[in-house]
């Protein structure tokens with residue numbers, strides 16, 4: 001999805017600790033098929049398949065780099081982002097070489113934020129978690145503070161940490177110890193997503209994303225519904241479009257009336 005990929009890659013321009021990248025993946029692989037939207041996957045199956053898949057990915061990346069004559073470099077951490085869900089209802093798994101986010105239980109009623117922003121923040125959290133390393137499990141807290149390390153037993157509560165992008169005092173202390181105050185503060189700025197800007201600013205990421213087909217201020221899911229398309233069209237075309245629609249409705253009513261009279 002271009003809008004999502006653009007926003008994730010935009011993160012590379014805002015900080016230098018984590019380099020986000022997308023890799024070519026064969027969508028026909030059984031592991032990828034098992035993560036298809038709305039699929040429900042036993043957690044034990046996923047945990048069994050994922051390490052094997054990570055090894056295969058490493059080998060494939062090395063092979064492709066060799067084929068194209070490129071510098072072979074495998075990622076230090078993989079993130080699987082899926083619209084499937086686990087039978088255990090866990091929405092996030094963290095292991096040394098990979099983490100996985102399952103958004104199959106996300107519903108429109110959980111917006112704001114939109115699913116796209118939700119996914120973007122989760123990718124940021126995975127990036128920050130990779131900086132914290134194995135300490136990430138120790139900082140995860142039961143209380144919902146709207147902090148990136150909130151435990152959250154259901155995906156509904158995850159909205160707070162994805163909406164406001166906050167790092168609580170305890171977690172900030174750990175992050176500062178790992179990367180220093182200046183860089184940690186920069187991550188707080190990135191998490192607020194204020195850098196996305198407004199659609200009315202032509203060079204802002206929000207405007208670019210709108211040109212890529214996603215209105216961050218109207219659309220809730222991954223693709224706009226007919227109602228969201230209608231409101232987006234009204235915003236873009238303004239009153240002219242509304243007059244056209246009202247005109248078309250009046251004409252339809254007149255033709256109907258004419259038909260009945262006859």
Ligand SMILES: [Zn+2]
Nearest residue numbers: 147149168171
């Ligand atoms: Zn915290």
